[in-house]
Amino acid sequence: MTLPEAPRGRPRDTRAHQAILTATAELVAEAGYAATSIGAVAARAGTGKDTIYRRWSGKAELVYEAVFTETESGPVPDTGSLTGDLTALVEALVQEFSAPAAAAALPGLLADFAANPGLRSRIRGHFLAPARTRLAEVFERAVRRGEADSAVPVDLVLDTLAGAVFFHVGLVGEPAGPRLAGQLAGLVGRGIEAR
């Protein structure tokens, strides 16, 4: 099927892209990280392996995107307050880390990142970049409203929020209670307030 208003090939590319991500998340949740191969993903998504390798450097990057960036496609939260925006960002993080695919992917993903310096050197600049952009937008709005202290490094806030959620949900493996996102956002929000 061709959609006339779209550039040639685009809709099919987008569909293939999403099918690959969905197949990856499903396979990881069902079979685990080690048993998920690019070939198995291609077969389930109905694409060729070359289509996958044109877009992703390999399994670690593909699984990371399939499991940890789904919530980064929507609009950046804009509730009118720093704590409200941070709560929404943390709720999305909690949701990502609580998904079965995340629990299944994390140990293998961490091992691959640890073993591969080339991959690891791209964490800050590549893998975390979309989350950082969203947080920076929230932070800059709060600075303009006079709520947040512009001297606080955004990366410190990102490491603190993502680290706390990762530690609680991903590492200790405790389910996130309904108050976790609000409590963490409240702590960090007060911690970066303008004075």
Add this chain to the structure above:
Amino acid sequence: MTLPEAPRGRPRDTRAHQAILTATAELVAEAGYAATSIGAVAARAGTGKDTIYRRWSGKAELVYEAVFTETESGPVPDTGSLTGDLTALVEALVQEFSAPAAAAALPGLLADFAANPGLRSRIRGHFLAPARTRLAEVFERAVRRGEADSAVPVDLVLDTLAGAVFFHVGLVGEPAGPRLAGQLAGLVGRGIEAR
């Protein structure tokens, strides 16, 4: 870990205990987590494997204690201010995560914890207990001085501090700059202030 005053036979036990922890940290740093076995630790420490199994449930618990609890043997920081005490606690965390043995141990340790629900269920109550006790002492002193808000859960503060250091040093693999501990302690200290 703190050993109380010695019952009979204690000095020899204490020496064996420390020799086992030192041998474990050395082996992990030299050969990696996977290649570190209880047998190899026993041989290097000059003890029997049974001595190790009397004290530790297995490799994961032994490596965790060898790599991540060394700084828990000294006195709890008491600088007179919440931020000062938190800075000292975070500096110790940064030092632990920056050690070669920690970088070498983390991926395998995380995989073992993830794969073993029995081990994982003991993280909060057993593995994190000494760090939590130290942080609780700092926090309760700050509450008594009127500095900290007694309503903040200590576990939330622990997850935030440990998670941020773990994320920055252990996961992203960035060396901790000289300002990291102070910046993180400042953010969290302001975040839990009494108002």
